[in-house]
Amino acid sequence: MNGSVRMGRVLGVPLRVHWSVPLLVMLFGYSLGSRTLPARVPDQSSAVYTLAGLVGALLLVVSLLAHEAAHALTARRKGSQVQSITLWALGGMTEMGKLRTAGSAFVVAASGPLTSLVIGAVAVGTGIGLDTVSGWSMPAAVLLWLGWVNLVLAVFNLLPAAPLDGGRMVQALVWWRTGDQDRAERAAARGGQILGFLLIAVGWIAVLRGALSGLWLALIGFFVMIVASGERRRATLTPALRGLRAADAMTSPVETCQDWLNVQRCVDEVAVRTRHSTLALIDFEGRPSGLLHLPRLARVPASERETTRVRDVATPLSKCATCAPDDLLEDVLEGLTPGRGLPVLVTDGQQPAGIITAHDISRIVQRHALRGTESP
Known part of the structure; x- marks a missing residue:
């Protein structure tokens, strides 16, 4: 958090x-x-x-x-x-x-x-x-x-609604009863959304009647509803990703840029011709050294572009989420943290192999929905 x-x-x-x-x-x-x-x-x-x-x-x-x-x-x-x-x-x-x-x-x-x-x-x-x-x-x-x-x-x-423990228990019971973990997660998340809405409504009614403690209840309801909504999205995402590898989702071939270039050269030689918003940085030996998000280049003042290296405005490899092409996509996304989120740099040995962006994940989910394999 x-x-x-x-x-x-x-x-x-x-x-x-x-x-x-x-x-x-x-x-x-x-x-x-x-x-x-x-x-x-x-x-x-x-x-x-x-x-x-x-x-x-x-x-x-x-x-x-x-x-x-x-x-x-x-x-x-x-x-x-x-x-x-x-x-x-x-x-x-x-x-x-x-x-x-x-x-x-x-x-x-x-x-x-x-x-x-x-x-x-x-x-x-x-x-x-x-x-x-x-x-x-x-x-x-x-x-x-x-x-x-x-x-x-x-x-x-x-209370029987995720993310509360009662919701987790109901989720486990539905999973045991139906054998469908995804369906159980969606059911518990829906319960959480309903409970969150009810807590917010009750809290505001209490506030309107002069009980300021209702603000605390409304805050809890807001938290429950937000987390439950996120879990419902995740429950929809999981079936679409199951069995897929990182290589199935990544954008490849990956666009690269040498990390020793200054910002102006990167703009002139790479950024203006690329179709991607994120580039993989490589060092003198061709090994990945980080990720460069093009919007950051635009924020560098024109007067500083000749003296600023792209590695100075990029995300270093130590702070990037990385994986191998054969890693399960579901495990890759589950391992993301707020400090290391999308995009994910996919590396094959010492070479950049691709990048997984939020757009790549969205495309997979849309294709899964078109196939009609998601249960209601």
Whole structure:
């Protein structure tokens, strides 16, 4: 996710934290310390309320991390590779490879809500015990709040719509029932789109009635709808790509440009005659050294084109997505990241073989649809 920073590892999995997490801690810490705790435990100092609110908010982030770590650990036990865990203001996301069976998908999806239910039950039980036995009212109040929040999150996550865990569980059940994983993914994504729309509508109705908390509900609905729409597009894309290799999609032969040329020579000798918007850069030995997007050339001022090398305005090979001609196209696209997305440079040994662009993928999907092989 854009805007996230790597913060170490959890269970051997890279952990990334979005910039919105500190905002989440401040908002929940303020709400807990200024409203919830004073109402439950009156006559305490502002410092005590502030500290307790901050501790409660941090414990909530830890419980969200435990939820995602349960997904990661279960997925790894089921044979799936886990790429990363990302925490952000609306929860978390665990990036993992596809699971092989519907049963594995169901267990992985259920592990997160189950973990939240356990945390919620333990926190509520411990809070009640502390309040009853020891009279530690402030820690008890924080634990009770933490427990109820986790229980609500668990129940919400069980709603039958992707990308929520309940949607993943429904998806696994449809997959098991029909044997059609693509159909199951599309069904869960449609459910997510409907749920997102309903949450947005309910949130705005609440705002119009004076409840500003409806903005939070509408934001969650917007996120659910956007992610569900993306997953529905991906579920449509997957059947079209299945079995294809990178060589089946790439534009070839690839247009190349020497990386030591200045921008003006590149424009005069290469850019004006090419039919492509992206060129493969090569070094003195003919090996690929990066990708050059022609719109970047246009942004170089005329006064600097004689002194600026094309490699200075290109994307270096270290930041490009690359693959071999025989790589499965579905695996290539699944491995793309925000920092390394389309276009993909296809290399055959030490030579550039082609480039895969978004237009190439779109063309494949259109041909697949024309053949009528996509089920409704």
